[in-house]
Amino acid sequence: MRGLLLGTALTVVPAAAALAQQAAITAEELTEHVKVLASDEFEGRKPGTPGEQKSLDYITGQFRALGLEPAVGxxxxxxVPLVEVTGLSQSPLTVKGPGGEKSYDFFTQMITVSRRPEPEQALTDSEVVFxxxxxxxxxxxWNDYAGLDVRGKTVVVLVNDPGFATQDPSLFNGNAMTWYGRWPYKYEEAERQGAAGVLIVHETRAAGYPWAVVTNSWxxxxxxxxxxxxxxxxxxxxxxxxxxxxxxxxxxxGQDFDALAKAAAQRGFKPVPLKLTASAAVTNKVRTFDSYNIIGKLTGSKRPDEVVLISAHWxxxxxxPAMDGDDIYNGAMDNATGVAGLIELAEAFAKGERPERTIAFLSYTAEEQGLLGSEYYAKNPVFPPARTVGGFNMxxxxxxxxxxxxxxxxxxxSELEDRLARWAEGNNKIVKPEPFPERGLYYRSDHFPLAKIGVPMMFAGSGVDSIEHGEEWGRAQxxxxxxxxxxxxxxxxxxGMDLTGAVDDLRMVYDLSRDLANGTDWPSWYKGSEFRAVREKSLKEGR
Incomplete structure (x- = not known):
C-alpha cells in the first residue's frame, strides 16, 4: 500500500519546535508580501522591465535579511539569457481553397506570432494539413504525423489530447490532460516535424481557459x-x-471540421491534407537581455551536499492590453502568493533548528513565458540533480x-505522495483527485522541468471544498x-483576499520539506512514471 511505504520516515504530528515555526507563517505577513509584489509599482513583474529589478531587489532583500546564503557563488x-520578440504588426491570416478565400483578423479571430528572433517572417501560400x-x-x-512530410507546410492541430475528447480512461490519461495535450508540446512537435506554420484550434473546455487568456498572453x-x-x-x-x-x-x-475532429480522437486516424493554402506575415522588434532566477539556501548541518528544493516563480x-482602463497585469494570485509563501517558509526554516540536508529556495523567472527560468535551471543546475533529493513547487x-x-x-x-497522504491523515485533511484534471496543470508550472531531469517534485495545495461554504462554492470561486x-x-x-487557507498549505509544505530535509531516504518515482528512468540513470551516474 503506497500510503504505508514511508510511514516510519514521516513525522505525522510535528514536534513542538516545528509547531512553533509553523506558527511563524501567518496570513497577515503573507498579505503584506502579496500587497507589495502585486502593487502597481511593480508593473506586473515582467522580466526585462523595471518591475523585474523591483522584484529582484525585494526578494533578495528578504532572503538576505533572513540570513539565507547566496547559492550562486x-x-x-x-x-538567464533571454530574447524578446515584440510583434509590431501582423497581417490577416488569409486562407484560400476550393470554396473561396477568407481573411481573419488578429486578436478577435486568430493570433499569429513568430518566435524566430528576426525582424520579418512570412508564410506565403503554405499548404495546410490537419x-x-x-x-x-x-x-x-499514437502518431498523428505517420507517413507525412510537413516541411514547408502549415499544420492545424487540436488542443488537449484524445483522452479528454473521448473521456475514455484507457486512452492517454482519460479526462486528465497529458503533456501531449499542452500547447508547448504541439509547437515543439511541429518544429521537430519541420512544419513552416502551426495553428492550434482553441476551445475553452479543452484548453482549460477562455480565448481572452490566449489573446492576453500572446x-x-x-x-x-x-x-x-x-x-x-x-x-x-x-x-x-x-x-x-x-x-x-x-x-x-469542402470538409466538416466537427467530423474530422471526432475522427482525430480515434486510433488509426490519418492526417488529412486540406485543399487550402495559408498566408500570414509579422514584423518584429527583437532584443536580448539577461533575466535572473533567485536562489538562496540554508546549508544542511549533516549532509550539506544533499538538497531539498522549494520553489515559486516571481x-x-x-x-x-487595457481592460476597464487598467493595463497592469499585477499577478496577485499568480504568483505573488507563491513568492510570499516562499519568503514565509524561508523565514520559518531560518528561525528554527538547521535541517540536516540543505534546503534551497528558488524563485524562477519567465514562468509565464513557458517555464523558461526553470527550464534554464534544469539545463544549468546549481545543485546536481543526482544530489537533489526532491522538492515542492508553489x-x-x-x-x-x-x-x-x-x-x-x-x-x-512519486513517493512524495505517500508522505502527503500520511500528513493529511494526521492533520484532518482529505487528499482528493484534481478538480480540473483536463487543464493539464502539472505541465504548466516550474516543477515540470525539474521532473523531466528526474528530480521528484510535488505540486499540491488546497482543493475546492471550503470548510465554511462547501465544495460547490469553492469550485465556483x-x-x-x-x-x-x-x-x-x-x-x-x-x-477580501483570505489567505488563511494558504497558511494551511504552507504549513503542509513546511512539514513535508522539513521531514525530507532531516531524513536519509530518497523518494522515488512510482513504477510506470515517465520520469523514473531518467532519475535512475541520474542517480547511477551521479553516485
Missing amino acids: DSYLQR VGYGIVAPEYG RVPKLDLVPPDGGRSRPTIQGWVQQDVAREMFSLA DHLGRG DMLNPFGPMRDIVVTGAGK YNEFTRLRYHTPHDEWVP
Whole structure:
C-alpha cells in the first residue's frame, strides 16, 4: 500500500519546535508580501522591465535579511539569457481553397506570432494539413504525423489530447490532460516535424481557459531562451485560431471540421491534407537581455551536499492590453502568493533548528513565458540533480480560505505522495483527485522541468471544498477566477483576499520539506512514471 511505504520516515504530528515555526507563517505577513509584489509599482513583474529589478531587489532583500546564503557563488542571482520578440504588426491570416478565400483578423479571430528572433517572417501560400492532435507518442501507440512530410507546410492541430475528447480512461490519461495535450508540446512537435506554420484550434473546455487568456498572453511581447541555432528550426509562424474560424476554414476545403475532429480522437486516424493554402506575415522588434532566477539556501548541518528544493516563480505578464482602463497585469494570485509563501517558509526554516540536508529556495523567472527560468535551471543546475533529493513547487496559493481537501496536481507520480497522504491523515485533511484534471496543470508550472531531469517534485495545495461554504462554492470561486481574472489586470490584491487557507498549505509544505530535509531516504518515482528512468540513470551516474 503506497500510503504505508514511508510511514516510519514521516513525522505525522510535528514536534513542538516545528509547531512553533509553523506558527511563524501567518496570513497577515503573507498579505503584506502579496500587497507589495502585486502593487502597481511593480508593473506586473515582467522580466526585462523595471518591475523585474523591483522584484529582484525585494526578494533578495528578504532572503538576505533572513540570513539565507547566496547559492550562486556569492550571489542570489542565476543569470538567464533571454530574447524578446515584440510583434509590431501582423497581417490577416488569409486562407484560400476550393470554396473561396477568407481573411481573419488578429486578436478577435486568430493570433499569429513568430518566435524566430528576426525582424520579418512570412508564410506565403503554405499548404495546410490537419494533423489531429499533432501527437507522436510511441508509448500510447499514437502518431498523428505517420507517413507525412510537413516541411514547408502549415499544420492545424487540436488542443488537449484524445483522452479528454473521448473521456475514455484507457486512452492517454482519460479526462486528465497529458503533456501531449499542452500547447508547448504541439509547437515543439511541429518544429521537430519541420512544419513552416502551426495553428492550434482553441476551445475553452479543452484548453482549460477562455480565448481572452490566449489573446492576453500572446499579443504582448514574448520571451524565450536564446535559441542555440538562432531559431531557424522553429516554425515561421505559429498561433491560435478560434474554433468557429477553423470550422469556416475547413468548409472552404469542402470538409466538416466537427467530423474530422471526432475522427482525430480515434486510433488509426490519418492526417488529412486540406485543399487550402495559408498566408500570414509579422514584423518584429527583437532584443536580448539577461533575466535572473533567485536562489538562496540554508546549508544542511549533516549532509550539506544533499538538497531539498522549494520553489515559486516571481514573474507575471507586466503591462498589456487595457481592460476597464487598467493595463497592469499585477499577478496577485499568480504568483505573488507563491513568492510570499516562499519568503514565509524561508523565514520559518531560518528561525528554527538547521535541517540536516540543505534546503534551497528558488524563485524562477519567465514562468509565464513557458517555464523558461526553470527550464534554464534544469539545463544549468546549481545543485546536481543526482544530489537533489526532491522538492515542492508553489504556484497560485489558495486565496479563498481554509479547505477540507488537498489536491495533488498530476497525482500518481512519486513517493512524495505517500508522505502527503500520511500528513493529511494526521492533520484532518482529505487528499482528493484534481478538480480540473483536463487543464493539464502539472505541465504548466516550474516543477515540470525539474521532473523531466528526474528530480521528484510535488505540486499540491488546497482543493475546492471550503470548510465554511462547501465544495460547490469553492469550485465556483476557482472557475470565476479562471474566467474573469486569470491572466488579466483583474488578478490583483483586494481586501477580501483570505489567505488563511494558504497558511494551511504552507504549513503542509513546511512539514513535508522539513521531514525530507532531516531524513536519509530518497523518494522515488512510482513504477510506470515517465520520469523514473531518467532519475535512475541520474542517480547511477551521479553516485
